Each structure stands twice: as C-alpha cells, then as structure tokens.
Amino acid sequence: xxxxxxxxxxxxxxxxxxxxxxxxxxxxxxxxxxxxxxxxxxxxxxxxxxxxxxxxxxxxxxxxxxxxxxxxxxxxxxxxxxxxxxxxxxxxxxxxxxxxxxxxxxxxxxxxxxxxxxxxxxxxxxxxxxxxxxxxxxxxxxxxxxxxxxxxxxxxxxxxxxxxxxxxxxxxxxxxxxxxxxxxxxxxxxxxxxxxxxxxxxxxxxxxxxxxxxxxxxxxxxxxxxxxxxxxxxxxxxxxxxxxxxxxxxxxxxxxxxxxxxxxxxxxxxxxxxxxxxxxxxxxxxxxxxxxxxxxxxxxxxxxxxxxxxxxxxxxxxxxxxxxxxxxxxxxxxxxxxxxxxxxxxxxxxxxxxxxxxxxxxxxxxxxxxxxxxxxxxxxxxxxxxxxxxxxxxxxxxxxxxxxxxxx
Amino acid sequence: xxxxxxxxxxxxxxxxxxxxxxxxxxxxxxxxxxxxxxxxxxxxxxxxxxxxxxxxxxxxxxxxxxxxxxxxxxxxxxxxxxxxxxxxxxxxxxxxxxxxxxxxxxxxxxxxxxxxxxxxxxxxxxxxxxxx
Numbered sequence: 196x197x198x199x200x201x202x203x204x205x206x207x208x209x210x211x212x213x214x215x216x217x218x219x220x221x222x223x224x225x226x227x228x229x230x231x232x233x234x235x236x237x238x239x240x241x242x243x244x245x246x247x248x249x250x251x252x253x254x255x256x257x258x259x260x261x262x263x264x265x266x267x268x269x270x271x272x273x274x275x276x277x278x279x280x281x282x283x284x285x286x287x288x289x290x291x292x293x294x295x296x297x298x299x300x301x302x303x304x305x306x307x308x309x310x311x312x313x314x315x316x317x318x319x320x321x322x323x324x325x326x327x328x329x330x331x332x333x334x335x336x337x338x339x340x341x342x343x344x345x346x347x348x349x350x351x352x353x354x355x356x357x358x359x360x361x362x363x364x365x366x367x368x369x370x371x372x373x374x375x376x377x378x379x380x381x382x383x384x385x386x387x388x389x390x391x392x393x394x395x396x397x398x399x400x401x402x403x404x405x406x407x408x409x410x411x412x413x414x415x416x417x418x419x420x421x422x423x424x425x426x427x428x429x430x431x432x433x434x435x436x437x438x439x440x441x442x443x444x445x446x447x448x449x450x451x452x453x454x455x456x457x458x459x460x461x462x463x464x465x466x467x468x469x470x471x472x473x474x475x476x477x478x479x480x481x482x483x484x485x486x487x488x489x490x491x492x493x494x495x496x497x498x499x500x501x502x503x504x505x506x507x508x509x510x511x512x513x514x515x516x517x518x519x520x521x522x523x524x525x526x527x528x529x530x531x532x533x534x535x536x537x538x539x540x541x542x543x544x545x546x547x548x549x550x551x552x553x554x555x556x557x558x559x560x561x562x563x564x565x566x567x568x569x570x571x572x573x574x575x576x577x578x579x580x581x582x583x584x585x586x587x588x589x590x591x592x593x594x595x596x597x598x599x600x601x602x603x
Numbered sequence: 604x605x606x607x608x609x610x611x612x613x614x615x616x617x618x619x620x621x622x623x624x625x626x627x628x629x630x631x632x633x634x635x636x637x638x639x640x641x642x643x644x645x646x647x648x649x650x651x652x653x654x655x656x657x658x659x660x661x662x663x664x665x666x667x668x669x670x671x672x673x674x675x676x677x678x679x680x681x682x683x684x685x686x687x688x689x690x691x692x693x694x695x696x697x698x699x700x701x702x703x704x705x706x707x708x709x710x711x712x713x714x715x716x717x718x719x720x721x722x723x724x725x726x727x728x729x730x731x732x733x734x735x
Contacts, residue, residue: 540665542639546708547608558639572640601608
C-alpha cells in the first residue's frame with residue numbers, strides 16, 4: 196500500500212505552509228499535478244549540463260540531449276504498452292494531440308455525413324476539434340448520453356454505432372468531472388465491429404491507472420505529461436503505426452521532413468513526421484523522470500490507493516449538509532470528486548477553501564455540456580493523487596463545514 | 604481572504620433587498636460572466652430628469668456577484684444617470700467593504716456595474732476593464 200504522507204516528502208511545493216502554519220492541501224491534480232524533486236532536477240540538469248538542440252548536432256552534449264529524449268520515448272512506450280517508439284508522438288499537450296488527429300486523419304478520411312461519436316462527459320478538448328471539423332467539412336457529431344447514475348449509456352452507444360455512419364469514436368478514459376471510467380476495451384471492440392476507429396482521451400486515465408493501449412485495442416490515445424508528475428508543455432499522441440503512416444503530416448517545418456527541395460518536400464519517418472520544429476527538450480527529458488517515479492510506485496498501487504482515498508472522501512463528504520456528489524459512488528471511478536452545496540455557489544466554496552489553503556477547483560472544468568446535462572452552472576471539484584493523505588480529506592471536510600457555518 | 608465573506612456580503616446574498624422584477628420598466632440590461640456562469644439582469648425606472656427612481660435585479664451566481672448587484676442598486680436609486688456613468692471599480696469595492704479582490708473574483712464583483720454601465724452607454728461585448 197502506498198503512503199501519501201511519505202510520498203509527499205518528494206514534492207517540494209507540498210512542503211509550503213500557509214498563514215496558519217499548516218501545509219498546503221492540494222486537491223487539484225485533475226487540473227495539473229505537482230512535480231517531484233526528481234522531475235524538477237531533471238529540468239535543471241538538462242539546462243546546466245547538456246542543453247543543445249537534438250538530432251543534428253554531432254557533438255557530445257547534442258548527442259546526449261537526443262539520447263535523453265529518445266530514452267523518454269521508450270519509457271512512455273513501455274508505460275502505455277505500445278508496440279513501438281514510432282507510435283509515440285510528442286505534442287504540446289493532450290489537446291494538441293486530439294487536434295492533430297482531427298486535422299490529419301480526420302480531414303483525410305472523413306467526409307460530409309460521416310459521424311464522429313463523442314460523449315456528454317467529454318472535456319472541451321475532445322469536443323471542439325470535432326465541432327471545428329463539422330463546420331469545415333460537414334461531419335456529424337453524436338453523443339453517448341450520461342445516465343442518471345453517471346455512467347455512459349452503452350445501449351444508446353451501440354445503437355449510434357449501428358444507425359449512423361460512424362467512422363470514429365472519441366471518448367475519455369476517465370471523466371475529469373465525474374470520475375467515471377467507461378469500459379474502453381468493450382467500447383473499442385464495438386466500434387471496430389461497426390467499422391469505426393477508437394480514440395481514447397487518456398488525460399485523466401493514464402496518470403491514475405494502468406493503461407495498456409494494445410490490450411484496450413484503441414487506435415489512438417492522447418495524454419498530457421503535466422497531469423502525471425511531468426512538466427507542462429508536453430503531451431503524447433499514441434497511434435497505431437499503420438494509421439500514423441497513412442496520415443498526412445500536421446505542422447510543417449524542421450525535423451518532420453525527409454528532403455526539402457524548391458517547391459516540394461518529403462516527410463520524415465515516424466514519429467518525427469508529426470514533430471515539426473525544435474521539440475520541448477527539457478520537458479521530454481524530465482518527463483522520463485516522472486514516468487520512472489510512477490513506475491517505481493507501480494500503477495496498480497497508484498490506482499488502488501486512489502480508490503481507497505476516493506471511497507473515504509465520498510463517505511466523509513456525504514456527511515456535509517446539503518452536499519451532492521456528481522459521479523458514481525463506487526465501482527469503476529477515478530479520483531475526481533465533484534459536488535455542489537445547495538446553499539452556496541461553487542466559486543464561493545472554492546474561494547473560502549482557498550483562503551484555508553485547501554486548493555480545489557470550481558467551475559465547469561472545461562465540460563460545459565456535462566454541467567448542462569445535470570442542470571448546474573458549476574461544481575466544486577476535489578481530485579486526489581499519490582501525494583494526498585487522509586489528513587487532506589480531513590482538511591477538506593473541515594473547510595466545508597466552515598462554508599456551511601457561513602452560508603448554510 | 605476569509606474577510607471577504609463578512610456579514611455584509613452574506614446578508615445581501617441571502618436576503619437581497621432589490622432582487623425581483625420591475626414591471627413595467629424603462630430599461631432592462633443583461634450581462635454574464637461566461638467563465639463563471641454568473642448571470643445578471645438589471646431593470647431600471649428613470650424619470651424625466653434622468654434620475655433613477657427604482658431598480659431591481661434578477662440572476663444567479665456567486666455571493667460576490669449577487670451581493671454586489673444588491674448593494675449597487677441600493678446605491679444608484681435616487682442618483683442621476685450621469686453620476687452612475689462615472690462610478691468606478693473602487694466605488695463597488697467600497698460598497699462591498701473590500702479593499703481589493705484577486706483576479707479571479709474581481710469580475711464577479713464588477714458584473715453588476717459592468718451590466719449597468721454597458722446598458723446606460725449602450726455598449727455590448729466589452730470587457731469590464733473597458734467600461735469601468
């Protein structure tokens with residue numbers, strides 16, 4: 196069993212204390228995670244010892260930088276169990292990775308009347324790129340509904356696959372608001388049976404649970420380094436090699452080319468074909484340290500400990516007067532726990548919690564359609580990660596009781 | 604920051620004096636903070652001397668946005684429209700009894716004055732910093 200109170204010692208930011216002398220209570224890892232010292236040190240190490248551009252320099256520090264970024268690519272390949280490093284494309288973030296698929300695979304393979312199936316619980320980053328494609332080439336967008344039990348309505352999903360010209364299903368592996376974990380493997384199998392591809396938005400699932408892209412048999416998966424102990428400015432697109440090879444390039448520029456002549460170019464091989472320009476070298480290097488950190492803990496253990504904390508949080512939150520949780524009470528769910536209090540607006544809740552150094556997020560969490568579905572303008576969200584403890588849940592509940600005292 | 608939720612704000616949020624409708628009304632203005640979901644509608648009656656004779660607001664949102672609307676309407680009733688046009692961010696903070704607000708909450712506090720001034724000037728789609 197993991198122990199958050201031991202783990203948090205590795206995170207410099209989590210040593211901060213507030214005016215009351217208590218350490219910061221960080222419950223917003225769904226937005227971005229904190230970084231262990233090892234990751235921060237890896238950034239510094241790169242800039243102090245081998246800062247040079249990659250792939251071109253024939254001198255020691257450049258070769259070292261190139262090697263370090265490729266080592267991370269191998270670590271990421273193994274972390275999500277991809278078949279090859281050529282299937283691991285570095286992007287700016289998960290959002291850019293979704294846009295890459297929409298703009299390259301989507302524009303090359305979809306035509307007016309084709310359908311992309313999404314769900315009501317998607318993050319805006321897995322909605323808007325497809326809406327933009329709908330505006331540009333006339334594809335249709337359909338939504339798998341979320342049930343009153345906060346699960347995807349799989350019967351409707353299957354009927355959408357059957358009754359529309361579905362070419363792609365793009366669904367989150369874990370809702371950033373509800374915590375809901377849909378049955379991705381089963382949904383991908385159904386999509387394939389209907390002749391559609393499957394993209395998993397792993398921004399929330401990859402940091403928090405074991406993910407095996409080959410076992411899930413997803414065609415594409417996207418995730419962001421900064422939500423899994425790594426740096427900002429770096430994301431990953433996983434794609435099956437045959438698909439990536441057949442796709443046109445995304446951004447044009449250096450590194451993504453094979454040859455350039457006056458008036459023409461050829462593409463580089465995978466994965467560089469989709470990596471134009473100087474990459475985020477310091478970020479790629481330090482992301483390797485983040486993956487190492489998670490591997491040392493073991494993703495099975497990470498998931499188990501977060502489940503334990505989440506169950507406890509849900510039980511304790513249920514004792515707060517007027518509190519309603521938006522998300523499954525148990526079963527397959529991640530550590531995002533969103534709620535409302537029936538006497539106070541979520542922004543006031545988050546503000547008062549913030550003044551007590553309890554960091555939560557309030558708003559629509561980039562999932563406005565989901566909030567419309569449940570008819571609330573906003574929710575407050577606490578999200579847990581490996582460095583959280585039972586004490587953090589005490590702090591959350593204590594602060595919420597203070598909100599109740601003020602507004603209840 | 605706990606100071607922000609002093610009695611005045613909570614009282615005006617829980618028991619607003621000017622929440623409701625003016626029917627009929629001379630002017631009605633709506634505005635929102637899309638990032639928070641705060642929504643506000645302000646209704647005014649203005650006499651022949653350009654003096655605001657009555658005002659009400661409807662909407663939903665956080666305590667800061669709703670209390671500031673209630674306090675602002677209390678302040679502007681009996682005032683000339685030109686005086687209201689000259690009101691500033693500091694005037695609203697004074698009404699709320701606050702010296703300052705962080706970047707995330709200042710928009711909530713200013714929604715009411717932005718709505719009112721945008722209505723009086725007839726401008727739409729402006730950031731509050733442009734109007735207030």
